[in-house]
Amino acid sequence: MCRIGSIKSKVPIQPSKALHLMLPQQEGHDNSGFAMVMQDLYGIFSNYKDKPLLSLACTQRGAQLVEDYMDAHNFVPLAEWIPVPDKRPGLDIKAMPYYIFRNYDYPEEAGHMSKEEKENLLLDTRLALRKILTENNAGFVYSFWPDVLTLKEIGDPADIATYFHLWDDNGCLVAKSIVAQCRQNTNYDIVRYAAHPFFLQGYTLCANGENTFYTKNKEFQSSLHRGYIGFESDSQCFLNTLHYVHHELKWPLTYYKHVITPLPFEECEQREDKDVLVAIRQSLANLEINGPNTVIGVLPDCRMITCCDSKKLRPVVVGRDENMVAISSEVCGINEIMPNRDQSQDIYPNEREIVVIDNDLEVQRWKQ
Amino acid sequence: MEAVKTQDIGVNDLPWKIEYHAERCTMCGSCVAGCSFKAIKVEVQKQSLTVSEGSQPEPKHTHIARPIIKQVASLTDFCRGCGMCEKICPNNAIRPVRNADTRKTLLSKDNGPIKRGGRTNLNAQRTLDSIVVGRISQMTDPSLDAARHTFDIRAPFGRVLPAKDLPFEIKDGKLVQKAKTPPVDWIYPLIFSDMSIGALSTRAWEAVALAVGYLNEKCGLPVRMSSGEGGMPVKLLESDYLKYFIIQIASGHFGWNRIIKAMPHMVTDPAGILIKIGQGAKPGDGGLLPSAKVAEHVQAIRGVPKATLASPPNHQGLYSIEESVQKMHLSMNAAFGFRVPVGIKCAASATSVSVYNNLLRDPYKICGGFFIDGIQGGTGAANEVSLDHTGHPVVSKIRDCYLAAVKQGLQGQIPLYGGGGIGMTGNAAADAFKLMCLGANGVFVGKVLIQLLGCVGNEQGRCNSCNTGKCPMGICTQDPRLVKRLDIDKGAQKIVDYVLAFDSELKKLMAPIGNSSLPIGRSDALVSTDKAVADQLGIQYVC
Numbered sequence: 001m002c003r004i005g006s007i008k009s010k011v012p013i014q015p016s017k018a019l020h021l022m023l024p025q026q027e028g029h030d031n032s033g034f035a036m037v038m039q040d041l042y043g044i045f046s047n048y049k050d051k052p053l054l055s056l057a058c059t060q061r062g063a064q065l066v067e068d069y070m071d072a073h074n075f076v077p078l079a080e081w082i083p084v085p086d087k088r089p090g091l092d093i094k095a096m097p098y099y100i101f102r103n104y105d106y107p108e109e110a111g112h113m114s115k116e117e118k119e120n121l122l123l124d125t126r127l128a129l130r131k132i133l134t135e136n137n138a139g140f141v142y143s144f145w146p147d148v149l150t151l152k153e154i155g156d157p158a159d160i161a162t163y164f165h166l167w168d169d170n171g172c173l174v175a176k177s178i179v180a181q182c183r184q185n186t187n188y189d190i191v192r193y194a195a196h197p198f199f200l201q202g203y204t205l206c207a208n209g210e211n212t213f214y215t216k217n218k219e220f221q222s223s224l225h226r227g228y229i230g231f232e233s234d235s236q237c238f239l240n241t242l243h244y245v246h247h248e249l250k251w252p253l254t255y256y257k258h259v260i261t262p263l264p265f266e267e268c269e270q271r272e273d274k275d276v277l278v279a280i281r282q283s284l285a286n287l288e289i290n291g292p293n294t295v296i297g298v299l300p301d302c303r304m305i306t307c308c309d310s311k312k313l314r315p316v317v318v319g320r321d322e323n324m325v326a327i328s329s330e331v332c333g334i335n336e337i338m339p340n341r342d343q344s345q346d347i348y349p350n351e352r353e354i355v356v357i358d359n360d361l362e363v364q365r366w367k368q
Numbered sequence: 369m370e371a372v373k374t375q376d377i378g379v380n381d382l383p384w385k386i387e388y389h390a391e392r393c394t395m396c397g398s399c400v401a402g403c404s405f406k407a408i409k410v411e412v413q414k415q416s417l418t419v420s421e422g423s424q425p426e427p428k429h430t431h432i433a434r435p436i437i438k439q440v441a442s443l444t445d446f447c448r449g450c451g452m453c454e455k456i457c458p459n460n461a462i463r464p465v466r467n468a469d470t471r472k473t474l475l476s477k478d479n480g481p482i483k484r485g486g487r488t489n490l491n492a493q494r495t496l497d498s499i500v501v502g503r504i505s506q507m508t509d510p511s512l513d514a515a516r517h518t519f520d521i522r523a524p525f526g527r528v529l530p531a532k533d534l535p536f537e538i539k540d541g542k543l544v545q546k547a548k549t550p551p552v553d554w555i556y557p558l559i560f561s562d563m564s565i566g567a568l569s570t571r572a573w574e575a576v577a578l579a580v581g582y583l584n585e586k587c588g589l590p591v592r593m594s595s596g597e598g599g600m601p602v603k604l605l606e607s608d609y610l611k612y613f614i615i616q617i618a619s620g621h622f623g624w625n626r627i628i629k630a631m632p633h634m635v636t637d638p639a640g641i642l643i644k645i646g647q648g649a650k651p652g653d654g655g656l657l658p659s660a661k662v663a664e665h666v667q668a669i670r671g672v673p674k675a676t677l678a679s680p681p682n683h684q685g686l687y688s689i690e691e692s693v694q695k696m697h698l699s700m701n702a703a704f705g706f707r708v709p710v711g712i713k714c715a716a717s718a719t720s721v722s723v724y725n726n727l728l729r730d731p732y733k734i735c736g737g738f739f740i741d742g743i744q745g746g747t748g749a750a751n752e753v754s755l756d757h758t759g760h761p762v763v764s765k766i767r768d769c770y771l772a773a774v775k776q777g778l779q780g781q782i783p784l785y786g787g788g789g790i791g792m793t794g795n796a797a798a799d800a801f802k803l804m805c806l807g808a809n810g811v812f813v814g815k816v817l818i819q820l821l822g823c824v825g826n827e828q829g830r831c832n833s834c835n836t837g838k839c840p841m842g843i844c845t846q847d848p849r850l851v852k853r854l855d856i857d858k859g860a861q862k863i864v865d866y867v868l869a870f871d872s873e874l875k876k877l878m879a880p881i882g883n884s885s886l887p888i889g890r891s892d893a894l895v896s897t898d899k900a901v902a903d904q905l906g907i908q909y910v911c
Contacts, residue, residue, distance in 0.1 A: 210509035212882045215892040223777030249531055252541050262885075264520045265554055276536065276543045282524050282552055283531040285780050290883045291509045311517070311884065313510060 002183050002208035003329040004196065004316075006296045007337070008304045008357050010323045012042040012174035015166040019157060021326055021333040022182045026157075032183050034157035035195040037204040038149045038175035040302050044081055045149070048103040051078055052122050055150040056129070057096035057192065058139025065132050066100070066141070073125065074107030081172060085163050093155035093163050096139060101149055119201050123227050140192045143199040149173070152195045157182040177298055181206050194232035198239045201227065201247060202300025205239035208329060209314045212291035217241070220286035224248075238295050241287045246299070253305070255280065257354050257368045260289045261310035296327050304357040312351035318363065319346045325357045379439045381471045383829055384449040384464040386439040392461035395435055399453035399462050404838040404850055407447035408462075411438045437462060443476040450824055450831045452840040466828070473752075482752040483658075485825070485834025485844060487649065487789070487815065490756040491743050492827035494793065495763040495901055496802050502895030502910060505882035514872070514879035521874060521886060523810035524783045525592070525640055526552030526709035526736040550733060551709050553639065556583075556591045557810030557886060558800065558870060560817055561787055562616045562644065562713070564598025564623075566657045566666040566677075567748035567834070568818070569851040572843040575859035576817055577604070580612050582864050591867060592639045594812070597655050597679060599623015599669045605630035610638050614711075617700065618644035619654045620679030622670040631703070640736065641700045641710045645683070645692075648741030648788035650750035651715030651758050654679030658749055660837030663846035689726045697734045711737030715745075716760035716788065724769040728778045737783045739812060740765050744789025746815035746825075748844055749835030762788045763806065767905050770807020770889060779807070779889060787812035792827070796866075797873035805890045806905060818843050820866050821859040 003025040007018055018036055045053065052075075056066065070077070080102035085095065110118055126144040133139040142150035153160045161167050179197040188194060196206030211217065217237035221228040225248060228240040238260070245256045262281040268274045281288075292313030297305045306316055306327045318327050319334035321341040326334050331346065349355045352368040379385055386408060400408055413436045420427045439447060447464050454463035476482055505511040527550035535547035560580060565573045580593045590612075597618035604610065605627060615627060615638045646652065657666070657677040667674060686692050692712075700710045712735060714723055720740055727735040742762025747755065766786040773779040786808040790799045792815075800811040815823075822841040825831040834844035842854035878884065881893045895910040896902035902909035 210505075210882075212505070212509055213887075213890065216887075216889045219774045219889065220777065220779060223775075250538075251536070251543060252538060254541075255543060264518065265522050273542065275545050278552075278554070279529075279534055279536075279545065279549060280531070280543075282528045282554075282780075283534055285524075285528075285888070288885060290885050290887075291505075292882070311512075 002181055002196065002206075003333075004181050004206045004208050004294065004296050005326065005328040005333055006177070006179040006206075006298070006304060007324060007326045008177050008361065010176070010361060012176055013178065013324070014169045014171070014174050015178065015180075016161065016169055017337055018178040018180040019161050019166065020337050021328055022157065022180055024332040024336045025328070025330045026182065031156050032190070033152070033154045033195055034160040034180070034182055035152040035197060036150070036178055036180040037143065037197045037199055037298070038173065038178050039147060039204060039298055040176040041147050041149060041174070042176070043174040044079075044172050045103065045147070048079055049147045051103040051105055052144050052146050053149055054100065054102045054104065054141065054144045055148075056133070056139055056141040057099050057152070058133060059097050061136060062133050062138030063098050063100060065136060065138055066129055069129060069132060070104065074109070075104040075125070076107075078103040078105050083164050086165060088162070091155070091159040091163055093153055093160050095153065095163060098139075099151070123201055127226065127229070145199070145202060148199065148202070148204070149175070150197075150199055152192050154190065154192065177302055177304060179204050179206055179296060179298055188232065191232045193230050196233065196235055198233075198236050200239055200243050203239060203243045203247065204298040205235075205242055205295060207235040207238045207293055207295045209293035209309065210291045211235060211237055211289055211293065213289050216286045217289070238289065238293070239297075242297055244287070253299070253356070254354065254366050254368070257307055257366075259284045259287050261351070261368070262288060263368065294329065302359055305354055306349060307354040308349055308351050310351050315348075317346055317348050318355055319343070320361065320363060323361075325361050325363060377441045377443055377475070379441045380467065380469055381475060382441070382446045383467055383470040383472050384447040385467045386437070386447060386453070387463050387465045388437050389461045390434070390436050392459040393437060394459055394461075396458065398456045398458070399437060402452045402456045402840070404452070404840045404845075404847075405448055405450075405833065405836070406445045407440050408437050408453060409440055410435055412436075413438075443472065443478075446472065448831045448833050449829070450833075450840045483656075483749055483835050484752050484755065484832045485746070485748050485750070486755070486832030487744055487746045487825075487827050488755050488759065489827050489829050491759065491761070492792070493761075495761060496799050497793070498898035498901050499802050499894050499896045499907070501801065501877055501881065501893055502908065503893045504880045509882045511882055512879040512884060514875040517879065517884055519875050519878055519884050521557060521871065522554040522590070523557035523886065524552050524780075525555050525711065526550055526783070527733050528552055528781045528783070529733065530778075530781065548706070550736065551707050552736070553709060554590070555639070555810075556589045557804065558591060558796070558867065559614070559785060559810060559812040560591065560593035561812040561814035562594035562596040562642065563748070563814050563818070564596030564655070564657075565600070565669060566598040566661060566846075567596060567844060569839070569842055569845055569854065570665065571851050571854045571856050572818065572821055572859070575821055575854065575856045576863060578856060578860035579863035579867070581609055582860065583867055584612050587864070587868060589867065589871060594642050595623070597622050597644060598657075598666070599626050601669070602626055602630050606633045606635065608636050610634060611636045613638050614640040614642050616642045616644055618679055619681065619683045620677065622655075622672070622677065622679070625671045626669060637704055637708050640708055641704070642739065643696050643700065643710065643712045645712060646715035646717075646741070647713075647747060648715045648743055648745030648759055648762065649747035650754040651717060651760070652681055653750060653754055654681050656749040656835070658835050658837065661844075661846050666846060689723065698732065701734050709736030710734065711739055711785075713739035713741060716740045716742045716762045716765040718760065720760070720765045721768050721772045724782070725772055727782055728773060728776065735782050737785055738769065739785045739787065740769065742786070742788025744792060745787060747834075762786050763803065764904050766803055766808045767806045771906070774889075780809075783809040785810050785812055787814070791816035795873070797870045797877065800870075801874060801877040802894060805887050805894050807889050807891075809888055816866075817863055820862040821854060
């Protein structure tokens with residue numbers, strides 16, 4: 001089973017904090033990789049928060065292909081961070097030749113675009129780059145969005161951190177929100193795209209547990225939106241559903257829970273809003289999940305959420321102090337980074353709630 | 369020898385031969401009285417016997433005339449193998465035995481095509497038995513406990529809108545429905561299929577209806593029953609129990625005179641309307657009720673004289689599917705104020721996907737269910753040539769229709785129900801579960817129900833005489849003496865018990881795959897030991 005974790009902080013934090021959250025849980029995962037999505041960036045990206053940031057890992061040819069494409073589509077590179085890796089011998093990492101984190105300015109014609117049109121432009125650009133890189137076996141593109149950085153690699157998480165100097169806390173990579181996972185392995189092939197967290201148009205999500213309705217979810221989502229592709233991991237379905245409910249249907253966030261873990265019909269009958277609940281259940285029956293799962297997500301507005309399956313088969317705990325809230329599969333991770341917090345304030349979300357952490361770190365529990 | 373011609377019928381020409389042990393027979397006459405087909409008779413036979421009647425052996429050869437039971441050698445009054453004689457004989461003196469040398473099918477066409485009831489006897493293959501639930505939750509996810517967890521076993525009946533078309537608006541952070549949507553009811557995924565009053569005896573129909581009432585009122589299982597094409601008793605139409613019944617309209621429109629007259633007096637809406645276009649047992653044929661079964665009460669309900677009632681193969685005046693949608697669906701929807709789901713039942717066919725696509729794309733969004741009836745469905749009366757040589761298996765058809773919807777992102781919008789042979793080997797739950805994994809929302813059963821009432825017909829040519837009006841079990845007959853054989857309460861109880869077991873067995877299949885909701889379309893849960901089946905259905909082949 002995957003262990004997942006996330007931190008939302010009032011002050012910017014460095015990736016080592018997320019590693020300290022995850023590594024105590026390593027008995028529970030297989031240390032086969034490390035992946036994180038950072039949002040609300042500071043450090044070297046401070047001045048470009050409104051400019052889309054491209055995160056990719058590629059070969060030299062891949063780098064050239066991306067550059068050609070971006071040039072041809074009038075994206076203007078503004079700044080970039082290319083990590084200089086620590087290539088000491090003995091590190092367990094299957095590194096790619098290049099890791100590129102580059103801010104672009106929008107093409108000139110985007111000046112007249114609405115927010116939605118810009119969002120679509122960024123998505124379509126990422127999808128086009130993914131296609132080019134895949135066709136040429138030249139790399140992987142993870143996110144292309146303002147103020148969001150994604151890093152994924154196969155190997156031992158501690159070694160991957162060494163490779164990228166993440167233990168150095170050198171102030172390059174800092175953010176107020178980090179979602180992380182220390183496992184690359186999935187039930188299917190080992191592919192970088194299969195590593196959580198996943199990202200789509202401002203939404204970040206990681207999940208654990210088998211998605212037993214994977215086939216149903218996938219068959220339905222495949223025709224719902226062009227961004228719902230890949231499906232290298234069954235957990236991508238959770239992200240697609242979050243994006244569909246909140247971004248496409250524009251329903252309030254609370255209905256995400258009603259879609260993935262609908263109330264039993266008998267309980268719906270007791271509710272005042274039963275018409276709405278039943279209509280949702282029947283229209284989106286194919287987005288239901290029915291396995292053992294915990295979900296951690298981050299929304300475009302940086303709010304962080306977590307929720308569980310309807311039988312509470314997977315654990316999750318939320319711990320907090322004045323400056324930080326952390327969500328983790330196991331409490332030992334939170335004990336590591338927040339040993340002095342008031343443990344009585346820890347929240348073990350139940351099967352019928354979404355825990356939402358807003359940007360003031362106020363923690364809300366929404367009952368389904 | 370001159371008295372016998374080669375064209376004469378002998379008992380060895382018949383499908384069943386009576387095995388009779390005169391030495392055990394007490395001449396009680398029960399078998400002859402009980403044989404509704406008059407296939408056996410009492411005769412006096414001259415016998416050559418050696419007998420000893422004293423306390424010491426005194427064998428004596430003698431010729432005596434003795435009454436015996438004898439099989440009738442007739443192509444009309446022939447033994448159907450129902451076994452009623454065996455059932456009632458106190459001394460095990462008589463029983464029917466299958467005759468491999470029968471020539472009956474060949475010889476009995478003097479009065480035109482052979483007609484019979486039951487199922488196909490030539491296409492009883494069982495695709496579902498080469499499929500097993502092969503994806504078991506272990507390690508990566510836990511199995512559930514069938515006895516402890518709660519399961520949500522419900523299926524939609526009604527037109528489901530895509531989420532983006534739901535008439536929602538946001539008020540105070542909550543979704544509110546601002547306009548009406550098509551009616552959708554969540555029912556038990558096992559529908560009691562359409563067998564009419566007429567095809568069934570009043571007692572048999574009542575027993576099934578009674579079971580439906582009990583399952584709903586006492587067991588909390590919202591099982592629905594289709595009336596069949598033959599109307600319903602007015603008292604039932606005007607009662608609160610109407611809500612458990614799906615009223616069928618078929619091409620003969622039988623019973624609708626009374627239904628329409630009852631509409632102003634209805635105190636509740638029916639569970640649905642089912643437009644019957646075709647039937648799996650005899651695709652391309654309409655309903656058939658031989659005059660032998662058109663008893664007085666059937667004449668009254670249907671408003672017809674005593675005559676063979678043959679429904680036309682088509683709904684008159686319909687020449688295209690668009691018309692069907694506009695005329696039939698709209699008028700049926702309108703008749704009940706757009707409050708009642710209207711579904712359509714077709715025989716499985718090579719064209720089923722086209723039909724389903726048309727329904728899915730219908731701009732009115734008023735088709736509330738697509739019922740596909742496979743070749744193994746039963747019937748009360750049909751030409752044998754139709755039963756055995758026309759039709760289409762339902763399993764791949766359900767899958768094809770589901771995948772056609774998947775391709776367009778429309779899965780689940782018109783619920784799919786599969787029928788025809790469900791429970792043929794006794795376990796309807798396993799069949800239902802597998803069909804649901806392949807894409808069906810639920811199943812419908814008919815034959816299983818009457819088998820629970822006592823029907824002994826099967827796919828090996830046993831009985832299948834539903835068309836004759838002589839059903840020995842009192843199920844498919846209107847003869848009051850035969851109908852009396854059926855105990856309504858016991859029959860209903862048998863059905864209730866079966867459905868309760870069905871429910872438990874469904875849970876026993878859902879639990880190991882880790883699901884508490886029905887796994888509609890979860891083809892990944894199935895594997896097949898037959899490569900061709902696996903390839904056709906798009907599931908894993910295992911060996």
